[in-house]
Amino acid sequence: MIRSVFSDKTILWAFVGFAILSLIGTLLPNWVLNNAMFGLARGLAVLGLLLMWRTGLISFGHALYFGLGAYAVAMLEKFTGTTDIFLRLLAALIVAGGVGFVIGLVLRHYRGIFFAMLSLAFSMVLYGVLVKTEALGSTDGFSVSQTTFLGWRPSSKYPLFLSIIAICLLATIGVQLYLRSALGHLTTSVRDNEIRVEYLGYSVARAVHVKYVISCALAGVAGALIAMALGQVDPDSMVNWTVSGELVFITIMSGPGSVVAPFIGAITFEFLRTFAFEWAPHAWQLIVGGTLLGIIFFLPEGLWSLIRRLWTKKERRRDRYTSSAGARSA
Amino acid sequence: MTDTPVLRVRDLHKSFAGIVAANNINVDVADGEVVGIIGANGAGKTVFVNMVTGYLKPTSGLIEFAGREITGIKPRNATGIGVCRSFQISQVFMTMTVLENLLVAVSLAGQDRRSLLLPLHSDERVKECERIMARYNLTEHREKAASTLSQGVRKLLDIAMAVVSKPKLLLLDEPTSGVSSDEKFGLMDLVVDALKEQGTAVLFVEHDMEIVRRYVDRVLAFYQGEIICDAPPDVTLRDPKVIEYVLGESHRPGVDRQAMEVGHA
Amino acid sequence: MQTALTILLDGLVYASYLFIVSVGLTIVFGVMKILNVAHGGFYAWGAYSAAYAIGLASELGFPDWFGFILIGLSSALVGVVLGLLIERAILRKLYEHEEVIIILATFGLFLILEDLILIVFGVNPYFAYQPMVFLGSVELGGIFRDVYSLTLVGLAALVALACWYALNRTKWGKILTTVIHDREISLAIGINVNAVFVWTFVASATLGALGGAYISPTVSVAPGIGIDVIVLSFAVVVIGGMGSIPGALIGALMVGVLRAVAVHKFPEFELFVIFAVMAAVLMVRPEGLFAPAKARRI
Numbered sequence: 001m002i003r004s005v006f007s008d009k010t011i012l013w014a015f016v017g018f019a020i021l022s023l024i025g026t027l028l029p030n031w032v033l034n035n036a037m038f039g040l041a042r043g044l045a046v047l048g049l050l051l052m053w054r055t056g057l058i059s060f061g062h063a064l065y066f067g068l069g070a071y072a073v074a075m076l077e078k079f080t081g082t083t084d085i086f087l088r089l090l091a092a093l094i095v096a097g098g099v100g101f102v103i104g105l106v107l108r109h110y111r112g113i114f115f116a117m118l119s120l121a122f123s124m125v126l127y128g129v130l131v132k133t134e135a136l137g138s139t140d141g142f143s144v145s146q147t148t149f150l151g152w153r154p155s156s157k158y159p160l161f162l163s164i165i166a167i168c169l170l171a172t173i174g175v176q177l178y179l180r181s182a183l184g185h186l187t188t189s190v191r192d193n194e195i196r197v198e199y200l201g202y203s204v205a206r207a208v209h210v211k212y213v214i215s216c217a218l219a220g221v222a223g224a225l226i227a228m229a230l231g232q233v234d235p236d237s238m239v240n241w242t243v244s245g246e247l248v249f250i251t252i253m254s255g256p257g258s259v260v261a262p263f264i265g266a267i268t269f270e271f272l273r274t275f276a277f278e279w280a281p282h283a284w285q286l287i288v289g290g291t292l293l294g295i296i297f298f299l300p301e302g303l304w305s306l307i308r309r310l311w312t313k314k315e316r317r318r319d320r321y322t323s324s325a326g327a328r329s330a
Numbered sequence: 331m332t333d334t335p336v337l338r339v340r341d342l343h344k345s346f347a348g349i350v351a352a353n354n355i356n357v358d359v360a361d362g363e364v365v366g367i368i369g370a371n372g373a374g375k376t377v378f379v380n381m382v383t384g385y386l387k388p389t390s391g392l393i394e395f396a397g398r399e400i401t402g403i404k405p406r407n408a409t410g411i412g413v414c415r416s417f418q419i420s421q422v423f424m425t426m427t428v429l430e431n432l433l434v435a436v437s438l439a440g441q442d443r444r445s446l447l448l449p450l451h452s453d454e455r456v457k458e459c460e461r462i463m464a465r466y467n468l469t470e471h472r473e474k475a476a477s478t479l480s481q482g483v484r485k486l487l488d489i490a491m492a493v494v495s496k497p498k499l500l501l502l503d504e505p506t507s508g509v510s511s512d513e514k515f516g517l518m519d520l521v522v523d524a525l526k527e528q529g530t531a532v533l534f535v536e537h538d539m540e541i542v543r544r545y546v547d548r549v550l551a552f553y554q555g556e557i558i559c560d561a562p563p564d565v566t567l568r569d570p571k572v573i574e575y576v577l578g579e580s581h582r583p584g585v586d587r588q589a590m591e592v593g594h595a
Numbered sequence: 596m597q598t599a600l601t602i603l604l605d606g607l608v609y610a611s612y613l614f615i616v617s618v619g620l621t622i623v624f625g626v627m628k629i630l631n632v633a634h635g636g637f638y639a640w641g642a643y644s645a646a647y648a649i650g651l652a653s654e655l656g657f658p659d660w661f662g663f664i665l666i667g668l669s670s671a672l673v674g675v676v677l678g679l680l681i682e683r684a685i686l687r688k689l690y691e692h693e694e695v696i697i698i699l700a701t702f703g704l705f706l707i708l709e710d711l712i713l714i715v716f717g718v719n720p721y722f723a724y725q726p727m728v729f730l731g732s733v734e735l736g737g738i739f740r741d742v743y744s745l746t747l748v749g750l751a752a753l754v755a756l757a758c759w760y761a762l763n764r765t766k767w768g769k770i771l772t773t774v775i776h777d778r779e780i781s782l783a784i785g786i787n788v789n790a791v792f793v794w795t796f797v798a799s800a801t802l803g804a805l806g807g808a809y810i811s812p813t814v815s816v817a818p819g820i821g822i823d824v825i826v827l828s829f830a831v832v833v834i835g836g837m838g839s840i841p842g843a844l845i846g847a848l849m850v851g852v853l854r855a856v857a858v859h860k861f862p863e864f865e866l867f868v869i870f871a872v873m874a875a876v877l878m879v880r881p882e883g884l885f886a887p888a889k890a891r892r893i
């Protein structure tokens with residue numbers, strides 16, 4: 001079993017990549033570590049959106065689950081005082097997954113623009129409640145205390161960073177195995193031809209529902225991780241429609257090609273934002289908007305296709321070299 | 331062989347907003363029988379196929395499959411019990427390869443739902459698909475995306491996907507439409523042979539009378555939502571009502587044409 | 596009784612504002628099948644350019660009533676320049692793409708328009724109260740209201756009437772209806788669909804800008820004003836039915852009155868109620884209450 005998992009090249013590379021990242025993490029200054037944590041956590045939510053996008057669906061309301069995960073952490077602390085990472089993640093998973101399951105019962109029948117609009121409406125309902133309710137923190141939100149690990153309160157951010165890496169790795173492996181399974185291949189099948197899927201004896205609505213719940217759970221965990229890394233939750237940076245838009249933007253920027261693409265995309269996004277705020281504080285959205293248009297026009301398969309193109313070019317060059325060398329010796 | 335027909339249809343009726351699309355349809359199909367369905371456009375052939383496979387709900391009437399009522403069943407449940415179909419326009423997964431198309435079909439045909447969590451490309455499934463590809467002459471197209479196939483090959487793939495679960499009854503909606511004339515007999519030879527081997531009963535809608543004459547045991551002729559003739563091909567294709575309403579002028583034997591001209595004079 | 600009247604009046608004024616902003620969105624969706632997020636950008640540009648022009652005119656000593664002319668001029672300018680530029684340079688090349696990808700592209704445009712405002716107009720808020728002061732206020736059944744916001748109702752009625760007339764009584768309207776009905780056939784019978792798209796988009800952008808320009812004297816024009824407006828107009832358009840002008844009218848009235856009730860009676864539900872209705876409409880009647888288009892539901 002283990003060997004068959006690691007025989008998958010994507011999983012192998014993800015493992016190596018995350019391992020290297022966790023080692024580098026000990027050397028990084030705090031602001032870089034923070035950015036990397038935000039990027040990885042956001043990448044988790046994007047991984048969920050990638051699953052939907054491969055099915056041909058774009059959700060303009062995933063901030064709902066992102067926000068639910070973040071607020072689950074804050075409310076858990078407010079009512080029970082718990083700051084433990086496992087309980088926090090569990091709470092986020094249950095809330096986001098549960099709400100996703102219920103809403104999914106409705107959304108699984110919608111496609112295209114209607115799917116996008118209905119998910120937007122649901123997320124704005126939560127936003128409307130959070131912004132106007134004092135008991136839920138209103139526009140200010142809540143602060144979130146430092147995360148503890150089974151009672152241990154670490155003195156640096158590194159243990160949290162390591163946990164985020166572990167979760168991202170687990171999710172990457174899980175989603176990759178899922179996509180390789182027969183059920184996972186139904187993503188493409190449903191996008192290509194729903195009628196045929198039904199006539200092969202499988203419920204399209206159920207296939208969509210399963211993917212939706214997985215993506216909601218991922219977004220919920222992502223929200224919880226961001227809340228822990230940031231030490232703060234508030235509606236405008238976690239639940240408003242612009243957050244959903246941002247997640248979709250990273251999805252498009254990363255490209256649907258691979259399960260590791262979301263993390264590369266999200267980390268790039270995070271550092272881009274930091275530098276933009278530093279050098280051109282009023283041009284951040286301009287950069288995002290311009291990039292979005294640029295990708296739609298010139299790189300429809302996202303950053304990942306760029307990486308792959310470079311990769312295959314290198315391989316081809318090596319092939320050419322070895323084959324010409326072979327010719328010479330012959 | 332039992333006496334219960336694979337398909338038994340009684341007094342089937344369908345109307346859309348007052349317009350009758352099917353009326354008073356009674357059909358029995360025996361195990362392994364090959365039945366052709368002919369009729370002009372709008373005669374109700376596809377409506378009939380759609381009702382049997384659960385795409386449309388009949389207004390009234392009864393459909394039984396192997397002695398069990400299936401009137402108004404959902405398409406995916408029809409597939410589950412052994413009623414499958416192909417489409418007039420091939421319904422395949424366009425961005426996937428031939429192999430992947432078949433792999434998905436094979437994995438969904440399995441009864442064990444847990445096996446869906448195993449990798450799609452499991453050795454067992456790939457082997458099964460290789461067998462199917464060999465049977466339907468698809469091996470050379472194995473790694474081609476479905477969108478790049480010719481109409482005829484795509485039709486073959488469509489039919490092959492519909493029969494991986496070895497259904498008892500298969501409905502083919504115009505299997506040769508859009509297929510070039512030099513491809514069509516090869517296609518039908520392959521399909522009919524394969525299905526006879528499996529013992530699958532076939533109902534197929536067809537416009538090409540050459541195909542009908544060559545492959546079917548029986549022909550149902552539809553006209554304005556009703557079956558006007560149900561008999562072996564040589565009887566049906568000579569039936570005066572069928573000639574007048576279904577086949578049209580070009581199919582009249584010379585003698586009849588003369589008689590008609592006399593009658594008009 | 597007083598509250599009921601206040602709610603009704605507030606609701607009507609807010610509905611008028613929403614209608615002016617959303618009608619452009621629904622027209623573009625009806626004709627071009629594009630859900631245009633950048634509409635919020637046109638709104639913001641309309642508001643900023645009008646506020647800037649009014650402020651400048653006031654400094655130069657123009658009379659206060661001149662503001663109304665500036666509102667009209669600036670929204671027309673914004674609509675024509677931005678509308679032409681965006682349709683010609685960007686959207687035209689995307690018509691072959693999936694509808695969700697086009698939404699994303701307009702989202703990108705929206706972000707760009709937002710930041711261009713910061714670069715052109717700076718980050719400080721603008722106030723352009725002159726036209727509002729000029730009209731003064733009036734007592735209606737014991738409630739004092741500024742006349743300016745009441746003229747918004749008149750403007751909305753005017754816009755609705757103009758749309759109705761243009762669609763039903765002019766040759767242009769006939770052409771537009773044909774394109775809405777079937778793009779392919781319109782091309783086949785010799786309608787210049789490209790030209791129809793350009794002018795529809797420009798008209799829609801102008802209406803969006805007009806909404807922003809006309810509201811600018813009553814608010815502080817500050818960064819981010821387009822963000823809330825665009826989701827609100829999505830709600831209006833979805834409730835009424837995407838692509839339907841009467842739908843936008845009904846949707847705007849519903850949202851306007853519901854919001855007014857919430858603001859006065861249950862302030863914590865102000866936003867909740869709008870989006871709950873939007874979700875409910877999509878669930879029960881996805882094509883909207885007044886819709887020509889059909890939803891893809893299986």
